[in-house]
Amino acid sequence: MDQWEPIKQLVKSVKNGKVSAVNLVERSLSKIESNSEYKAIISTLKQSALKRATEIDESIKKGGKVGVLAGIPFIAKDNFLVFGAETTAASNILKGFIPPYQATVINRLEEQGAICVAKANLDAFAHGASTENSDFFITKNPYDKTRVPGGSSGGSAAAVALGMAPFALGTDTGGSIRQPSAFCGVFGMKPTYGLVSRSGVIAMGSSLDCIGPITSRVEDAEIILDVMSGLDELDATTIAKDNLGYGSSLISLKGTKIGVIKEYLGEGVDSEILDATQSKIIELKKAGAEVKEVSLPSLEYALACYYIICPAEVSSNLSRYDGQRYGYSDRSAESLFDSYVNTRGKGFGTEAKRRIIIGTFVLSSGYYDAYYKKAMTVRTKLINEFNDAFNDVDFLVGPVTPTTAFKIGERSQNPLDMYLADVMTVAANLTGVPAVSLPNGFSKEKLPIGFQIMAPQRKDRDLLSLAKTIESLSL
Numbered sequence: 001m002d003q004w005e006p007i008k009q010l011v012k013s014v015k016n017g018k019v020s021a022v023n024l025v026e027r028s029l030s031k032i033e034s035n036s037e038y039k040a041i042i043s044t045l046k047q048s049a050l051k052r053a054t055e056i057d058e059s060i061k062k063g064g065k066v067g068v069l070a071g072i073p074f075i076a077k078d079n080f081l082v083f084g085a086e087t088t089a090a091s092n093i094l095k096g097f098i099p100p101y102q103a104t105v106i107n108r109l110e111e112q113g114a115i116c117v118a119k120a121n122l123d124a125f126a127h128g129a130s131t132e133n134s135d136f137f138i139t140k141n142p143y144d145k146t147r148v149p150g151g152s153s154g155g156s157a158a159a160v161a162l163g164m165a166p167f168a169l170g171t172d173t174g175g176s177i178r179q180p181s182a183f184c185g186v187f188g189m190k191p192t193y194g195l196v197s198r199s200g201v202i203a204m205g206s207s208l209d210c211i212g213p214i215t216s217r218v219e220d221a222e223i224i225l226d227v228m229s230g231l232d233e234l235d236a237t238t239i240a241k242d243n244l245g246y247g248s249s250l251i252s253l254k255g256t257k258i259g260v261i262k263e264y265l266g267e268g269v270d271s272e273i274l275d276a277t278q279s280k281i282i283e284l285k286k287a288g289a290e291v292k293e294v295s296l297p298s299l300e301y302a303l304a305c306y307y308i309i310c311p312a313e314v315s316s317n318l319s320r321y322d323g324q325r326y327g328y329s330d331r332s333a334e335s336l337f338d339s340y341v342n343t344r345g346k347g348f349g350t351e352a353k354r355r356i357i358i359g360t361f362v363l364s365s366g367y368y369d370a371y372y373k374k375a376m377t378v379r380t381k382l383i384n385e386f387n388d389a390f391n392d393v394d395f396l397v398g399p400v401t402p403t404t405a406f407k408i409g410e411r412s413q414n415p416l417d418m419y420l421a422d423v424m425t426v427a428a429n430l431t432g433v434p435a436v437s438l439p440n441g442f443s444k445e446k447l448p449i450g451f452q453i454m455a456p457q458r459k460d461r462d463l464l465s466l467a468k469t470i471e472s473l474s475l
Ligand code: GLN
Pocket: 126, 127, 128, 129, 151, 152, 171, 172, 173, 174, 175, 176, 177, 204, 310, 422
């Protein structure tokens, strides 16, 4: 597709005056406009972006200090609070909401000179795997307009594939960075839980939510993670970043122990995806990696476990949208209670309502033990199995998705079909481990395929090194 030059190279050109930050922002805005038919973008921040770019250019001319992302345009999923535009989470209930503060990650990126140019489409509140749950419009896959880009960060992944910016931000609660990255042929990373502050990002499932970069190449993601990660007093779950940062170097695969997840190579996975995964594994072996099959028996229950814990947390997080404080409010109601009911009834879409109902049910006193508590037990079992596996191997690998990008409308009528798209991504969120989707060729229909790599918690640096090394094998 349409790739930008590596971020390091772009920043160098901005700093030595070869290209201006204003040029880069204009290039990004013009790409957004010329690809508007894909409907990846909800809003643009033209004025504020050009103003920031001008400031950076002036500062460079005066010999001032600019950051490691000087002049780099980026696109944030529309569930990040960013000054200068509405934040809607693609939901009618937040239409018109202007954030009074900004996400920590946006502040950190801006401090280093990055410029937010647009907000990307998503499944409303990040509930979904196709962007078809957006209350506004459906984003189209850059490789085939009749297909979905994946979700919920479908707008972000499509934007990077279409060359709208060198990087985009996504959120991943059950696969929403990795699955659209796989469907759009770009690199996407879900870091270790807690490595990137969630402050100022609209909460979905608070024990699962992670923020990460979507880029054209691994090296770009390393730079972005380096800037975004680390402790933040506004998010108590944050952990310190790696002392060495994330700018890794290539590694020798000799002696690297890689476990292939047995449960991800079974029934229900397209043969073309299995073949692509096997070819990658052969490549790894050829390069000297010690590869063996690893079984994690509780993976069979991961999806069911996720679709109890996630809605439980969603039902709690969505309770704040009651029409009294944010966005849409039904003013015709005669009592406060009716105002809640009407606002939520009209403002939330079908999927948000489904999750509120399921979540409230699994947390209710009669069913808590049977559903929520059991799901939490399975989650612990899964964490133990991952820990055991990582005592034996350095990384776990497998496919990202059971299929390539599906047709628009193919699954949207049946929520269970849609949920199945997440079968190989939710485990990383339940266990908190870092995971990436690395492009791994194309199907016969010329649709991108992703390769998933997971590492133990806090081994994000090693994970990026391996991803970069594998990427270099296929260049
Ligand atoms: N597709 C999953 C869901 O709908 C994951 C969403 C996400 O990661 N935000 O819950």
